[in-house]
Amino acid sequence: MAEAISQVTQSHYPHPFKFFLVHEPHPNAFATPGGNVYVVDSLLYFVKNTEQLAGTLCHEVSHTIHRDAVARMEQDQKIKKREIGAAILLGPTLAQAMAISMIGELNSLAYSREVESSADVTGSDICAAAGYNPWGLVWLFQEFQNADSEQLPQLLSDHPVKVSRIQTLETHFRDKPFVFSKFNPDPKSATPFSLPKDASSMQFLRP
Numbered sequence: 001m002a003e004a005i006s007q008v009t010q011s012h013y014p015h016p017f018k019f020f021l022v023h024e025p026h027p028n029a030f031a032t033p034g035g036n037v038y039v040v041d042s043l044l045y046f047v048k049n050t051e052q053l054a055g056t057l058c059h060e061v062s063h064t065i066h067r068d069a070v071a072r073m074e075q076d077q078k079i080k081k082r083e084i085g086a087a088i089l090l091g092p093t094l095a096q097a098m099a100i101s102m103i104g105e106l107n108s109l110a111y112s113r114e115v116e117s118s119a120d121v122t123g124s125d126i127c128a129a130a131g132y133n134p135w136g137l138v139w140l141f142q143e144f145q146n147a148d149s150e151q152l153p154q155l156l157s158d159h160p161v162k163v164s165r166i167q168t169l170e171t172h173f174r175d176k177p178f179v180f181s182k183f184n185p186d187p188k189s190a191t192p193f194s195l196p197k198d199a200s201s202m203q204f205l206r207p
């Protein structure tokens with residue numbers, strides 16, 4: 001899957017894409033500047049089919065191609081500078097209080113809905129080009145909406161799922177029928193994906 005996605009995306013990014021599987025309890029996936037894409041092993045248990053997993057990888061690669069993480073880090077720096085400037089004016093006690101609130105703010109900084117939708121759209125183009133049904137991302141969002149809030153994966157807090165993200169994708173699919181009409185929107189057509197329960201202890205992913 002990683003190879004198929006790299007093949008259709010590599011010409012859009014100057015550094016080689018590398019995919020890493022990391023062990024964490026909360027299903028998640030994220031991309032860092034430089035071409036590294038991290039997939040948490042728990043996600044492999046959360047997804048129900050190949051298309052959902054492919055959709056997630058394509059979405060993350062799109063963040064990299066769009067250089068979203070770099071833009072967000074620059075935004076973080078701006079917030080930090082502004083808060084430090086304010087803290088100097090206010091004195092040490094208030095400065096400390098602000099430092100604490102700043103940590104919270106930095107942690108809660110997520111991509112905007114526009115940035116997410118844009119990564120969804122590019123991701124769906126990538127999936128289609130790599131031969132994976134791009135409806136997988138829509139199916140994944142539907143999964144999130146149906147999951148009870150206790151079990152909601154970390155992925156959701158980084159990637160707020162809104163009906164509008166599904167709608168943006170559906171509009172994109174309709175606008176480019178020459179690319180998307182050949183893909184089946186019915187989740188029943190998905191390729192089931194499941195791992196043995198003890199897969200993480202098998203060390204099958206040693207470099």
Ligand SMILES: [Zn+2]
Binds near residue numbers: 059063
């Ligand atoms: Zn995202």
